[in-house]
Amino acid sequence: MEINPVKGTHDIIGGEANLYSMIEHTAMQVASCYGYKEIRTPIIEHTPLFLRSVGESSDIVNKEMYTFEDKGGRSITLRPELTAGIMRSIVTNKLYANTDLPLKFFYLGPCFRYERPQAGRYRQFNQFGVESVGNPSFFQDAEVIALGYRVLETIGLGEVRVLINSLGDEESRTAYKEALRKYFSKHIDKMCSDCKRRLEVNPLRILDCKVPEDIEIVKGAPKMTDYLSPASKAYLESVIGILKSIGIETEIDSTLVRGLDYYTGVVFEYHLPKIEGVDNIGALGAGGHYANLLAEVGGPSYEGIGLAFGIERLAYVIKTVHEFDTNFGIDVYLMGMNDSIIEKNFALADMLRGSGFSVESNYEVKSMGSLFKTANRKKAKFAIIVGEDEVAKKEVAVKNLKTQEQTLVKLEDLENVLHSLLNAYYASEYESPKEE
Ligand code: AMP
Numbered sequence: 001m002e003i004n005p006v007k008g009t010h011d012i013i014g015g016e017a018n019l020y021s022m023i024e025h026t027a028m029q030v031a032s033c034y035g036y037k038e039i040r041t042p043i044i045e046h047t048p049l050f051l052r053s054v055g056e057s058s059d060i061v062n063k064e065m066y067t068f069e070d071k072g073g074r075s076i077t078l079r080p081e082l083t084a085g086i087m088r089s090i091v092t093n094k095l096y097a098n099t100d101l102p103l104k105f106f107y108l109g110p111c112f113r114y115e116r117p118q119a120g121r122y123r124q125f126n127q128f129g130v131e132s133v134g135n136p137s138f139f140q141d142a143e144v145i146a147l148g149y150r151v152l153e154t155i156g157l158g159e160v161r162v163l164i165n166s167l168g169d170e171e172s173r174t175a176y177k178e179a180l181r182k183y184f185s186k187h188i189d190k191m192c193s194d195c196k197r198r199l200e201v202n203p204l205r206i207l208d209c210k211v212p213e214d215i216e217i218v219k220g221a222p223k224m225t226d227y228l229s230p231a232s233k234a235y236l237e238s239v240i241g242i243l244k245s246i247g248i249e250t251e252i253d254s255t256l257v258r259g260l261d262y263y264t265g266v267v268f269e270y271h272l273p274k275i276e277g278v279d280n281i282g283a284l285g286a287g288g289h290y291a292n293l294l295a296e297v298g299g300p301s302y303e304g305i306g307l308a309f310g311i312e313r314l315a316y317v318i319k320t321v322h323e324f325d326t327n328f329g330i331d332v333y334l335m336g337m338n339d340s341i342i343e344k345n346f347a348l349a350d351m352l353r354g355s356g357f358s359v360e361s362n363y364e365v366k367s368m369g370s371l372f373k374t375a376n377r378k379k380a381k382f383a384i385i386v387g388e389d390e391v392a393k394k395e396v397a398v399k400n401l402k403t404q405e406q407t408l409v410k411l412e413d414l415e416n417v418l419h420s421l422l423n424a425y426y427a428s429e430y431e432s433p434k435e436e
Contacts, residue, residue: 008115008123010312015326019315020126023155024108027128027309030151031106034143036130039105041085043112047075052296053084055261057202059194064113078112081260083290083306084297086131091299101134101302108311120281120313129287129308133294136303138238141266141289145239148270148285148307149248155314156322157272160284162248164240164268165224165256167204167288168232173264176227177203187217207257223254232265239266258288262296265289266305278320285309329379331422334361335371337387345386348411355415357422375401381425382418400425 005011012020028038047067054060066078079085086105090096095103108128115121130147132140145162152160167173180203184191188199191206191214198205207218228236240250250268258267267288272278287307295301318324334349336342342363349359360378362371368385375383385397396414398421399406409417 006123008117008121010122010124015328016315016319018328019318019324019326020311023311023314023318024128026154027151028106028108030154031130031147034104034130034147036104036106036132036147039086039089039107040109041079041082041089041107043079043110044076045079045085045088047077049084049088049297050077050080053087053260053262053293054080055202057198057205058259058261059205059208060113060259064115066112066114080113081111081308082107082109082127082129083131083262083293083308087133087294087297087299087304090133090294091297096134096294096300096302102132102136102140102304103134104130104132106130119279120310120316122312126311127308128311129306131304131306133304134302136289136291136305138235138242141239141305142242144287144305144307145243145250145268146246146248148287148309151309152270152284152314155318156324157284157314157317160270160272162243162250162268162270163253163256164236164250164266165253166228166232166236166266167224167257167264168228169265169291172224172227172229172232173204176222176224179222179227180204180206183221184217191217202261204257205259207255208259218255224257225252225254236266258286262290262293263288264291268307270309272317272321275321278317281313281316284313284317327379329381330358330360331380332357332359332382332384332418333371333375333378333380334359334384335368335375335386336362336365337368337385338365341386341388341391344391348384348386352415352418355418357418372401382421384414402428 050061050065060080065080068076070076086107090103106129109126110124111127112124114123117123130144132144149162152158168176181199184199184203184206188196192209192211195206195209195214207221209215209218243250256267256269269283269286271283285307287305289303289305291303292301293304332352334345336345342365345361349361352359372383380401383399383401385399390396394411395408396411397406398409398417400421
Protein backbone atom coordinates (compact mmCIF):
# COMPACT_ATOMS: atom_id res chain seq x y z
CA MET A 1 0.00 0.00 0.00
CA GLU A 2 1.33 3.43 -0.96
CA ILE A 3 1.86 5.76 1.97
CA ASN A 4 0.98 9.37 1.15
CA PRO A 5 2.67 12.41 2.67
CA VAL A 6 0.82 13.92 5.62
CA LYS A 7 -1.75 16.51 4.46
CA GLY A 8 -0.24 20.00 4.39
CA THR A 9 3.38 18.78 4.15
CA HIS A 10 5.55 18.80 1.05
CA ASP A 11 8.86 17.44 -0.19
CA ILE A 12 11.42 19.99 -1.33
CA ILE A 13 13.52 18.40 -4.03
CA GLY A 14 16.52 19.23 -6.23
CA GLY A 15 16.18 22.60 -7.95
CA GLU A 16 13.47 23.72 -5.53
CA ALA A 17 15.77 22.91 -2.60
CA ASN A 18 18.44 25.02 -4.36
CA LEU A 19 16.00 27.93 -4.33
CA TYR A 20 15.25 27.42 -0.61
CA SER A 21 19.00 27.35 0.13
CA MET A 22 19.55 30.54 -1.86
CA ILE A 23 16.80 32.34 0.10
CA GLU A 24 17.99 31.00 3.45
CA HIS A 25 21.68 31.82 2.86
CA THR A 26 20.82 35.31 1.67
CA ALA A 27 18.60 35.95 4.69
CA MET A 28 21.28 34.69 7.10
CA GLN A 29 23.92 36.78 5.35
CA VAL A 30 21.82 39.96 5.59
CA ALA A 31 21.00 39.30 9.27
CA SER A 32 24.72 38.77 9.98
CA CYS A 33 25.47 42.17 8.43
CA TYR A 34 23.19 43.69 11.10
CA GLY A 35 25.08 41.85 13.87
CA TYR A 36 22.51 39.10 14.51
CA LYS A 37 23.86 35.69 15.66
CA GLU A 38 22.29 32.33 14.94
CA ILE A 39 20.19 30.49 17.53
CA ARG A 40 18.77 26.95 17.19
CA THR A 41 16.09 25.85 19.63
CA PRO A 42 14.20 22.53 19.87
CA ILE A 43 11.21 21.72 17.66
CA ILE A 44 9.33 20.39 20.71
CA GLU A 45 8.56 22.53 23.75
CA HIS A 46 6.28 22.17 26.79
CA THR A 47 2.75 23.20 25.77
CA PRO A 48 2.33 25.89 28.49
CA LEU A 49 5.11 27.91 26.80
CA PHE A 50 2.81 28.62 23.85
CA LEU A 51 -0.30 29.10 26.00
CA ARG A 52 1.52 31.83 27.91
CA SER A 53 3.19 33.54 24.93
CA VAL A 54 1.28 33.05 21.66
CA GLY A 55 -1.80 33.27 23.89
CA GLU A 56 -5.06 31.53 24.61
CA SER A 57 -7.09 33.94 22.51
CA SER A 58 -5.07 33.24 19.35
CA ASP A 59 -6.24 30.86 16.58
CA ILE A 60 -2.83 29.18 16.77
CA VAL A 61 -3.35 28.03 20.36
CA ASN A 62 -7.07 27.42 19.99
CA LYS A 63 -7.17 25.39 16.82
CA GLU A 64 -3.79 24.85 15.24
CA MET A 65 -1.31 23.32 17.66
CA TYR A 66 0.14 19.84 17.23
CA THR A 67 -0.04 18.85 20.89
CA PHE A 68 0.48 15.35 22.26
CA GLU A 69 1.26 13.58 25.49
CA ASP A 70 4.71 11.96 25.55
CA LYS A 71 5.46 8.62 27.15
CA GLY A 72 6.19 10.41 30.44
CA GLY A 73 2.70 11.97 30.46
CA ARG A 74 3.96 15.51 29.66
CA SER A 75 2.05 17.76 27.27
CA ILE A 76 4.39 18.55 24.38
CA THR A 77 3.76 20.82 21.36
CA LEU A 78 5.49 20.98 17.98
CA ARG A 79 6.46 24.65 17.80
CA PRO A 80 3.97 26.75 15.78
CA GLU A 81 6.58 29.58 15.68
CA LEU A 82 10.04 30.19 17.10
CA THR A 83 9.86 33.41 19.10
CA ALA A 84 8.41 31.74 22.22
CA GLY A 85 11.17 29.07 22.22
CA ILE A 86 13.85 31.72 21.85
CA MET A 87 12.47 33.66 24.84
CA ARG A 88 12.44 30.37 26.79
CA SER A 89 16.06 29.77 25.75
CA ILE A 90 17.10 33.28 26.85
CA VAL A 91 15.66 32.47 30.30
CA THR A 92 16.98 28.86 30.48
CA ASN A 93 20.51 29.95 29.53
CA LYS A 94 20.36 33.25 31.46
CA LEU A 95 21.40 35.07 28.29
CA TYR A 96 19.76 38.19 29.73
CA ALA A 97 22.74 38.45 32.11
CA ASN A 98 24.69 39.65 29.07
CA THR A 99 25.35 43.34 29.62
CA ASP A 100 25.67 44.01 25.94
CA LEU A 101 22.04 44.55 25.04
CA PRO A 102 20.11 44.08 22.86
CA LEU A 103 20.50 40.34 22.36
CA LYS A 104 20.21 39.84 18.62
CA PHE A 105 19.37 36.43 17.15
CA PHE A 106 18.39 35.01 13.78
CA TYR A 107 16.83 31.60 13.28
CA LEU A 108 15.70 29.19 10.62
CA GLY A 109 13.61 26.06 10.88
CA PRO A 110 10.34 24.20 10.52
CA CYS A 111 7.09 25.20 12.26
CA PHE A 112 3.83 23.26 12.55
CA ARG A 113 0.26 24.55 12.46
CA TYR A 114 -2.89 22.52 11.89
CA GLU A 115 -4.35 24.92 9.31
CA ARG A 116 -6.51 24.28 6.26
CA PRO A 117 -3.93 23.75 3.49
CA GLN A 118 -4.26 26.24 0.60
CA ALA A 119 -1.96 28.38 -1.57
CA GLY A 120 0.92 29.54 0.66
CA ARG A 121 -0.44 27.73 3.72
CA TYR A 122 1.08 24.48 4.92
CA ARG A 123 0.93 22.40 8.08
CA GLN A 124 4.72 22.09 8.15
CA PHE A 125 6.50 25.16 6.82
CA ASN A 126 9.83 26.92 7.32
CA GLN A 127 10.42 30.26 8.93
CA PHE A 128 13.43 32.54 8.90
CA GLY A 129 13.28 35.25 11.52
CA VAL A 130 15.12 37.59 13.86
CA GLU A 131 14.63 38.81 17.43
CA SER A 132 16.22 41.84 19.08
CA VAL A 133 15.66 41.78 22.84
CA GLY A 134 16.51 44.45 25.44
CA ASN A 135 17.20 48.19 25.08
CA PRO A 136 13.99 49.06 23.23
CA SER A 137 13.93 52.13 21.05
CA PHE A 138 12.30 53.14 17.81
CA PHE A 139 15.72 52.57 16.19
CA GLN A 140 15.54 48.87 17.13
CA ASP A 141 12.05 48.57 15.66
CA ALA A 142 13.18 50.35 12.50
CA GLU A 143 16.31 48.15 12.31
CA VAL A 144 14.26 44.93 12.26
CA ILE A 145 11.79 46.27 9.68
CA ALA A 146 14.69 47.48 7.51
CA LEU A 147 16.50 44.15 7.84
CA GLY A 148 13.42 42.30 6.56
CA TYR A 149 13.07 44.74 3.70
CA ARG A 150 16.74 44.31 2.72
CA VAL A 151 16.34 40.51 2.78
CA LEU A 152 13.45 40.81 0.30
CA GLU A 153 15.38 43.26 -1.85
CA THR A 154 18.46 41.02 -1.93
CA ILE A 155 16.48 37.97 -3.05
CA GLY A 156 14.90 40.05 -5.81
CA LEU A 157 11.59 41.09 -4.21
CA GLY A 158 12.25 44.81 -3.76
CA GLU A 159 8.76 45.79 -4.95
CA VAL A 160 7.05 44.85 -1.66
CA ARG A 161 4.66 47.01 0.36
CA VAL A 162 5.47 47.46 4.04
CA LEU A 163 2.27 47.80 6.09
CA ILE A 164 2.66 49.18 9.60
CA ASN A 165 0.44 49.90 12.60
CA SER A 166 0.73 50.33 16.35
CA LEU A 167 -1.19 48.39 18.98
CA GLY A 168 -0.19 51.17 21.36
CA ASP A 169 0.79 51.01 24.99
CA GLU A 170 -1.29 49.36 27.75
CA GLU A 171 -3.41 52.47 28.18
CA SER A 172 -4.19 52.85 24.44
CA ARG A 173 -4.96 49.15 24.07
CA THR A 174 -7.34 49.07 27.03
CA ALA A 175 -9.27 52.05 25.64
CA TYR A 176 -9.34 50.50 22.16
CA LYS A 177 -10.47 47.07 23.38
CA GLU A 178 -13.27 48.78 25.27
CA ALA A 179 -14.35 50.61 22.11
CA LEU A 180 -14.27 47.35 20.15
CA ARG A 181 -16.33 45.56 22.83
CA LYS A 182 -18.94 48.28 22.67
CA TYR A 183 -19.10 48.19 18.85
CA PHE A 184 -19.11 44.39 18.40
CA SER A 185 -21.64 43.81 21.23
CA LYS A 186 -24.20 45.41 18.93
CA HIS A 187 -23.42 42.97 16.08
CA ILE A 188 -22.27 39.81 17.84
CA ASP A 189 -25.58 37.91 17.37
CA LYS A 190 -24.93 37.81 13.61
CA MET A 191 -21.23 36.81 13.95
CA CYS A 192 -19.49 33.41 13.96
CA SER A 193 -19.05 31.34 17.12
CA ASP A 194 -15.28 32.07 17.14
CA CYS A 195 -16.00 35.80 17.25
CA LYS A 196 -18.44 35.28 20.13
CA ARG A 197 -15.58 33.69 22.08
CA ARG A 198 -13.12 36.36 20.91
CA LEU A 199 -15.41 39.12 22.20
CA GLU A 200 -15.10 37.61 25.67
CA VAL A 201 -11.35 36.83 25.62
CA ASN A 202 -9.78 39.43 23.34
CA PRO A 203 -11.90 41.59 20.96
CA LEU A 204 -8.73 42.51 18.99
CA ARG A 205 -8.78 38.98 17.51
CA ILE A 206 -12.17 39.70 15.85
CA LEU A 207 -10.33 42.02 13.45
CA ASP A 208 -8.55 38.93 12.00
CA CYS A 209 -11.79 37.00 11.32
CA LYS A 210 -11.87 35.50 7.80
CA VAL A 211 -15.67 34.89 7.61
CA PRO A 212 -16.92 37.15 4.75
CA GLU A 213 -20.06 38.42 6.61
CA ASP A 214 -17.94 39.20 9.68
CA ILE A 215 -15.37 41.05 7.55
CA GLU A 216 -18.17 43.43 6.49
CA ILE A 217 -18.99 44.14 10.15
CA VAL A 218 -15.28 44.57 10.97
CA LYS A 219 -15.05 47.30 8.30
CA GLY A 220 -17.21 49.58 10.46
CA ALA A 221 -15.23 48.96 13.69
CA PRO A 222 -13.33 51.75 15.48
CA LYS A 223 -9.73 52.23 14.27
CA MET A 224 -6.70 51.65 16.51
CA THR A 225 -5.04 54.81 15.21
CA ASP A 226 -7.82 56.87 16.83
CA TYR A 227 -7.04 55.38 20.24
CA LEU A 228 -3.24 55.73 20.33
CA SER A 229 -1.81 57.74 23.21
CA PRO A 230 0.38 60.70 22.12
CA ALA A 231 3.51 58.73 23.13
CA SER A 232 2.54 55.68 21.03
CA LYS A 233 1.68 57.90 18.09
CA ALA A 234 5.02 59.70 18.31
CA TYR A 235 6.88 56.35 18.55
CA LEU A 236 5.14 55.02 15.42
CA GLU A 237 5.89 58.23 13.57
CA SER A 238 9.57 58.00 14.57
CA VAL A 239 9.81 54.44 13.19
CA ILE A 240 8.13 55.52 9.95
CA GLY A 241 10.40 58.59 9.69
CA ILE A 242 13.66 56.74 10.25
CA LEU A 243 12.69 54.10 7.67
CA LYS A 244 11.81 56.84 5.18
CA SER A 245 15.25 58.39 5.73
CA ILE A 246 16.84 55.21 4.34
CA GLY A 247 14.42 54.97 1.42
CA ILE A 248 11.90 52.51 2.88
CA GLU A 249 8.32 53.68 2.44
CA THR A 250 5.66 52.30 4.79
CA GLU A 251 1.84 52.45 4.65
CA ILE A 252 -0.20 52.75 7.85
CA ASP A 253 -2.87 50.02 7.98
CA SER A 254 -5.03 50.62 11.02
CA THR A 255 -6.66 47.15 10.73
CA LEU A 256 -3.33 45.35 11.12
CA VAL A 257 -3.29 43.62 14.53
CA ARG A 258 -1.42 40.27 13.92
CA GLY A 259 -2.78 36.98 15.24
CA LEU A 260 -0.43 36.42 18.18
CA ASP A 261 -1.31 37.75 21.62
CA TYR A 262 2.19 38.86 22.64
CA TYR A 263 2.43 41.88 20.34
CA THR A 264 2.31 45.39 21.80
CA GLY A 265 3.30 48.64 20.07
CA VAL A 266 4.53 48.56 16.47
CA VAL A 267 3.39 45.68 14.20
CA PHE A 268 4.12 45.25 10.49
CA GLU A 269 3.75 42.99 7.46
CA TYR A 270 5.43 42.72 4.05
CA HIS A 271 3.05 42.19 1.11
CA LEU A 272 3.48 41.90 -2.64
CA PRO A 273 1.50 44.33 -4.76
CA LYS A 274 -1.16 42.60 -6.91
CA ILE A 275 0.65 40.72 -9.68
CA GLU A 276 -1.10 38.90 -12.52
CA GLY A 277 -0.74 35.11 -12.29
CA VAL A 278 0.41 35.18 -8.66
CA ASP A 279 -2.06 33.94 -6.04
CA ASN A 280 -2.71 36.16 -3.05
CA ILE A 281 -0.80 34.13 -0.48
CA GLY A 282 -1.03 36.64 2.37
CA ALA A 283 1.92 38.28 4.07
CA LEU A 284 5.42 37.23 2.97
CA GLY A 285 6.63 38.07 6.43
CA ALA A 286 5.49 39.86 9.53
CA GLY A 287 6.46 40.87 13.00
CA GLY A 288 6.19 43.34 15.79
CA HIS A 289 7.21 44.69 19.15
CA TYR A 290 6.55 42.73 22.34
CA ALA A 291 6.86 44.46 25.71
CA ASN A 292 6.00 41.62 28.11
CA LEU A 293 6.87 38.35 26.40
CA LEU A 294 10.21 37.64 28.10
CA ALA A 295 8.71 38.41 31.52
CA GLU A 296 5.73 36.15 30.75
CA VAL A 297 8.04 33.16 30.28
CA GLY A 298 9.95 33.90 33.48
CA GLY A 299 12.67 36.38 32.42
CA PRO A 300 13.27 40.04 33.22
CA SER A 301 10.94 42.59 31.68
CA TYR A 302 13.02 43.31 28.60
CA GLU A 303 11.12 44.46 25.56
CA GLY A 304 11.83 43.00 22.15
CA ILE A 305 11.00 43.18 18.48
CA GLY A 306 11.04 40.38 15.92
CA LEU A 307 9.99 39.31 12.48
CA ALA A 308 9.46 36.05 10.58
CA PHE A 309 9.32 35.17 6.90
CA GLY A 310 7.72 32.04 5.49
CA ILE A 311 10.33 30.47 3.20
CA GLU A 312 7.60 28.61 1.23
CA ARG A 313 5.90 31.89 0.36
CA LEU A 314 9.15 33.56 -0.69
CA ALA A 315 10.09 30.56 -2.85
CA TYR A 316 6.65 30.51 -4.48
CA VAL A 317 6.84 34.20 -5.36
CA ILE A 318 10.37 34.04 -6.72
CA LYS A 319 9.44 31.05 -8.87
CA THR A 320 6.25 32.56 -10.29
CA VAL A 321 7.19 36.24 -10.52
CA HIS A 322 10.79 35.87 -11.61
CA GLU A 323 10.53 32.48 -13.34
CA PHE A 324 13.65 31.57 -11.41
CA ASP A 325 15.41 28.60 -13.04
CA THR A 326 15.85 26.23 -10.11
CA ASN A 327 18.02 23.79 -12.07
CA PHE A 328 21.54 25.18 -11.61
CA GLY A 329 23.37 22.44 -13.58
CA ILE A 330 27.05 21.51 -13.18
CA ASP A 331 30.32 22.96 -14.43
CA VAL A 332 31.79 19.89 -16.08
CA TYR A 333 30.67 16.52 -17.42
CA LEU A 334 33.77 14.33 -17.66
CA MET A 335 33.59 11.68 -20.42
CA GLY A 336 35.69 8.51 -20.43
CA MET A 337 35.66 6.43 -23.61
CA ASN A 338 36.75 3.07 -22.12
CA ASP A 339 37.01 1.29 -18.77
CA SER A 340 40.62 2.18 -18.03
CA ILE A 341 40.01 5.89 -18.78
CA ILE A 342 36.82 5.84 -16.70
CA GLU A 343 38.96 4.66 -13.79
CA LYS A 344 41.58 7.39 -14.37
CA ASN A 345 38.75 9.94 -14.64
CA PHE A 346 37.63 9.01 -11.12
CA ALA A 347 40.86 10.58 -9.81
CA LEU A 348 40.67 13.53 -12.24
CA ALA A 349 37.08 14.31 -11.12
CA ASP A 350 38.19 14.12 -7.49
CA MET A 351 41.02 16.60 -8.16
CA LEU A 352 38.72 19.04 -10.00
CA ARG A 353 36.08 18.89 -7.24
CA GLY A 354 38.86 19.66 -4.74
CA SER A 355 39.48 22.87 -6.74
CA GLY A 356 35.81 23.83 -6.39
CA PHE A 357 34.35 22.74 -9.73
CA SER A 358 31.09 20.79 -9.78
CA VAL A 359 31.85 17.66 -11.76
CA GLU A 360 30.10 14.45 -12.75
CA SER A 361 31.46 11.63 -14.90
CA ASN A 362 30.31 8.40 -16.54
CA TYR A 363 30.97 5.05 -14.85
CA GLU A 364 29.89 2.91 -17.82
CA VAL A 365 31.22 2.86 -21.39
CA LYS A 366 28.68 4.63 -23.61
CA SER A 367 28.64 6.13 -27.10
CA MET A 368 29.79 9.76 -27.49
CA GLY A 369 26.27 10.73 -28.58
CA SER A 370 24.72 9.26 -25.47
CA LEU A 371 27.33 10.93 -23.18
CA PHE A 372 26.65 14.34 -24.77
CA LYS A 373 22.92 13.83 -24.24
CA THR A 374 23.58 13.10 -20.55
CA ALA A 375 25.83 16.19 -20.28
CA ASN A 376 23.07 18.38 -21.73
CA ARG A 377 20.40 16.88 -19.48
CA LYS A 378 22.61 17.67 -16.50
CA LYS A 379 23.00 21.25 -17.81
CA ALA A 380 26.79 20.91 -17.84
CA LYS A 381 28.55 24.03 -19.06
CA PHE A 382 31.57 22.11 -20.34
CA ALA A 383 32.26 18.54 -21.40
CA ILE A 384 35.78 17.18 -20.92
CA ILE A 385 36.46 14.35 -23.34
CA VAL A 386 39.24 11.91 -22.51
CA GLY A 387 40.14 9.35 -25.22
CA GLU A 388 43.18 7.07 -25.86
CA ASP A 389 45.03 9.79 -27.82
CA GLU A 390 44.44 12.37 -25.13
CA VAL A 391 45.74 10.06 -22.41
CA ALA A 392 48.89 9.39 -24.42
CA LYS A 393 49.53 13.12 -24.88
CA LYS A 394 48.51 13.97 -21.29
CA GLU A 395 45.86 16.33 -22.55
CA VAL A 396 42.07 16.53 -22.68
CA ALA A 397 39.50 18.11 -24.98
CA VAL A 398 37.34 20.79 -23.27
CA LYS A 399 34.12 21.58 -25.11
CA ASN A 400 31.87 24.56 -24.38
CA LEU A 401 28.40 23.02 -24.64
CA LYS A 402 26.75 26.35 -25.44
CA THR A 403 29.03 27.49 -28.29
CA GLN A 404 30.30 23.97 -29.20
CA GLU A 405 33.87 25.40 -29.28
CA GLN A 406 36.48 22.80 -28.38
CA THR A 407 40.05 23.33 -27.08
CA LEU A 408 42.83 20.88 -26.32
CA VAL A 409 44.27 21.52 -22.85
CA LYS A 410 47.38 20.05 -21.20
CA LEU A 411 46.41 18.20 -18.00
CA GLU A 412 48.79 20.35 -15.96
CA ASP A 413 47.00 23.52 -17.15
CA LEU A 414 43.48 22.15 -16.82
CA GLU A 415 42.54 23.78 -13.53
CA ASN A 416 43.65 27.28 -14.58
CA VAL A 417 42.14 27.01 -18.04
CA LEU A 418 38.82 25.80 -16.61
CA HIS A 419 38.69 28.78 -14.25
CA SER A 420 39.15 31.24 -17.12
CA LEU A 421 36.73 29.37 -19.38
CA LEU A 422 34.06 29.42 -16.68
CA ASN A 423 34.62 33.14 -16.02
CA ALA A 424 34.25 33.83 -19.74
CA TYR A 425 31.13 31.63 -19.80
CA TYR A 426 29.46 33.63 -17.00
CA ALA A 427 30.53 36.94 -18.57
CA SER A 428 28.89 35.90 -21.86
CA GLU A 429 25.65 35.05 -19.98
CA TYR A 430 25.35 38.70 -18.89
CA GLU A 431 26.36 40.26 -22.21
CA SER A 432 23.59 42.12 -24.02
CA PRO A 433 22.65 40.50 -27.34
CA LYS A 434 24.82 41.84 -30.19
CA GLU A 435 23.11 43.65 -33.03
CA GLU A 436 23.24 41.84 -36.39
P1 AMP B 1 3.28 34.52 11.92
O1 AMP B 1 4.24 33.64 12.70
O2 AMP B 1 1.87 34.00 11.95
O3 AMP B 1 3.42 35.96 12.25
O4 AMP B 1 3.70 34.36 10.39
C1 AMP B 1 4.91 34.86 9.87
C2 AMP B 1 5.09 34.38 8.46
O5 AMP B 1 5.16 32.95 8.45
C3 AMP B 1 3.91 34.69 7.54
O6 AMP B 1 4.04 35.97 6.99
C4 AMP B 1 4.07 33.62 6.47
O7 AMP B 1 5.04 34.00 5.52
C5 AMP B 1 4.60 32.44 7.26
N1 AMP B 1 3.52 31.49 7.58
C6 AMP B 1 2.66 31.53 8.64
N2 AMP B 1 1.82 30.48 8.62
C7 AMP B 1 2.16 29.74 7.53
C8 AMP B 1 1.69 28.52 6.96
N3 AMP B 1 0.70 27.82 7.52
N4 AMP B 1 2.28 28.06 5.83
C9 AMP B 1 3.29 28.75 5.25
N5 AMP B 1 3.79 29.89 5.74
C10 AMP B 1 3.24 30.40 6.87
